[in-house]
Amino acid sequence: MNYSINEIKLDLQAQFDNSADLSVRVFTLKSVLRIQAAVITMEGLVDKEQLSQSVLNPLLSFDYGTKDSAAVSDTVFSSVMASSDVIKLSCADEIVTYITSGFAVLFVDGADELYAVGVQGYSFRGVSEPESEVVQRGSREGFTEPLRVNMSMIRRRMKTPDLKFEQMTVGTDSKTQLMLCYLQSQVSLDLLNKLKNRLNDCKLETVLASGYLSEYLEDKGSGSLFSGVGISERPDTVCGKLTEGRIAVIVDGTPAVMIVPHLFVEEFQSVDDYSNRTYYAAFIRLMKYLSFFVSVFLPGLYVALAQFHPEYFPTWLLINTSESLAKTPFPVTVEVLAITVVYEIMKEAGLRIPKSLGHAVSIVGALVIGDSAVNAGIISASTLMVVATAAICGYVTSPLYPPIMMLRLFFIVVGGFTGLWGITLATAVVLIGMCAKTSLGVPYLSSLSPFSLRRMRDVFIRADWKRLSRHTIRVQKFPETEVRDADRG
Amino acid sequence: MQTEVKFSSKRFLLALLLCACSVILLQNNNLSPNASFSFNAICIASGLAICFLFFLPSLILKKRTDSDVPTLARRYTPKLRIPVAIFYSLYFVYGALYFLLPYIDMFHTKYFPGVTPCLITLLMLICCAYAACKGVNVISRFGIFLFLFALLTNILMFGGSLSELDLGHYGFEFRGDVNSFVQNTLYFVTPSFIAVIFACCSGVTRNFRFRQPVFTLIFTGLKYAAVIFFVRFALGDYAGRQTYPAFVLSRVAHFGPFAGIESFYLALATMSVFMIISLFLCCISRGACTEGNRKCVIIFTVIIFALYVTATYINSVKEILSNPVLLLLLTFAAAVMLPAAYIFVGRKSNAKGN
């Protein structure tokens, strides 16, 4: 099919409704037949200097002689263009996708080829350390918004042809690009196909962040408190996961890369564990598990004991606790819930508040809640200690903070109404839910339950590298997965 | 679906071990007080030997067909499938109430005397129904965590009672009579209900070995012996005045000024009964319809609750539901007779096929 400049120009102007940022530059080439060519771009998305140097200048300065449109088009592609990033489009429908991604679409009037030239020049945030995953000894690089930059960060670390990127598009309006990233020899084709099917089932109009897609990737019927999709902003973490047969989903416009399948024990692992000494890594891991339990159970247990089983407090603590609680007007359950909610409000406010006001808010928070409320007898010091300890412990495993928060509230209510017995039953129910949960067919509590002694080397402790490297981990080889390790044939 | 994935037989039998061990936690002075420790040890051995005999038909069935009774009923005797399902449902409803009644009674008297037991039962059953909908595989995974917790509780209970052991006054002499032997052995045959669970659910397990149930029963016996030993030598005659001696043992256990181990006992008893009833409901849904079928589980949960309420108000119903002899007879039918029948049916079908 031969492409006409006028037709395509009119078509695009109609599609974009004469949007101000659409630019269609038509020019006549140096040829006997006075053949015209057009370059279509979106304002602000292209690097104009690069466009001039690698596309326009070579195009306009070349003498095409008596060549016809088709020959001119071939010459432009093979000999004229100075850019290395040139993609041949399969149809005119792809023009919009490419120009909105910062490409310049170039074609010769009357020829049957369209070329997209990579001259992206939009502004984006530079590579910086991810705030949500700070480490001491690992890399300081984190993913950014542009897809290609993120791909390059992974490619730089995995210098193997086994690494593959597979492109997909989601969002009927946003047409967001995403890349499936995996190691061909490690990944299970069954897992890959499952993932692709789920992404294809996504009928969202706009996909502005990876979080939009994570619910589509979750298994049906599994508990929704914990997420079966891992998120990371660190290229080194993602590369480590790829070697275990997992798949990374990089979404354009968001630095958070999704990794599937995702297991519970991974929430307690970090890059620093693999850089530090084994004994220290083990200590930190165990401390994380302890913090998790303290954060989830401490307020609920405190409420249950204070409300139903005060005799379980040691005598010295019993005296102090009962006297401090006796001064406050509210039952201990209400107190704990109120402080927990107030703390969450402060946390949210701290996230949204402008930095210049942050100091004032922290002073107000510390004084008003920490000091004045206790002195005024509105809340008790022991309750405040318990809630504060639980809150701090919750940040040790910050990816788990949302489920920790929900479970904490749940156990406070259960403990306040039914005591230790209710907490026991609730724990059993939550555990059952976690045991039933799967992440793309892999049991969420894998290594713990189903138990695997070999894999415990990297759960509560971190065995030394010599031992860890003896057996490679593949998620499709975990016991009781529904993922087949299909033969590649 | 995780209900369709086969899982390790070792883990399944670990879950059954936990169920069997919970029997002694809910003991309500069923043992003869005149019997000595060594006499009780022999009763344990004989009781568990009978349990193993109850296990045998389903073990043989599993070994030969790698399947369980409900699956074979569907395959070989489709017309008898419904009566078999009804019988197993009846058994498991009875079994659930058999364990629920003493647990709620213990819980109500020791911890929550002011609350209506029916409410406690309802909440418990709701949680068990939720677990049963997830399937045997998931419950057995939960069993790993329960095993660790049980280990911790037992270490605390026994370790904390060490300082109260009085081996001088309570000797190891052999003392008991025939009636006591029968009574105590009957009590120690109670764990045979795990053979019925095995008969219903063994089809979803893999890597089965004959020694696994043997180890299960051996460890059950060790646990029973340990509890009886500590109750005898640490509590002495004090245990005789108490209902639920295991509870008292947890009360006595202490490490210096640190006590409160009965909270661990409560948690362990709760989770054990939760697991037993969840497994029972699972087996019912496996036999009556498909594993994890929500409607089936809810219907039988309501039936169990209704029977519990009835038992609370009508004593004769309670007596029937707490009758160990009736449980034993039903267990014999469910664990021995039916699996044995299907061994025979399976052999006949194989012979016809050949």
Added chain:
Amino acid sequence: MRRAISILLTVVTVIFTGCSNSRQIETASIIKNVSVDRRGGQVVYTFYRLTSAQKPWGIDVPADSFEQACALAGEKFIPNLSLAKLELLMLSEDVYEQVMQDDVDYISTQASFSPIAYVTICDDGAIDRIKETNRTQTLIEEQLILIKKNNPSVNINYLSIFNNFAREGEESFTVPYISSEKELKVSEFKIDREKMKKFSK
């Protein structure tokens, strides 16, 4: 819809299951020790409440037995009475023959009592000392642990005393005795089984 109904049912059950049975820590009167002596010809049980104050807060309840004293204390004197933290029962030497066996028997039937709480016989001076300061109980308990360490045959808690009452074939058993001549001192005290009622199982 079904999920909402089942969650609602669970929430309602949770709420109604426990709220009537709470014994809140701030309102519970937790008793840490009880002393029994004779005053004006009557046996008086004094319940000492757990408090951070130096001086103990004791309530006298005249009664013939511990069972009666607990019932009266809960009804008339001490609301929200909780004996779950009872650590020490002190019996004056002129009342122990009358009340000890029945009281230990009663305590053994109560689920809330800890079987390892201490029981000791003492003179009136020790009972007076315990009214003066909270430190006295701590001193007594330290002495009891010491005597048990030095002489394992001494029975210092409910559990062992109960078992000794129930045991046949022994004429006497030893319990601790607290004297307060100059300072609190613990020694052994032999109890003859013949002096008290025969304990029937």
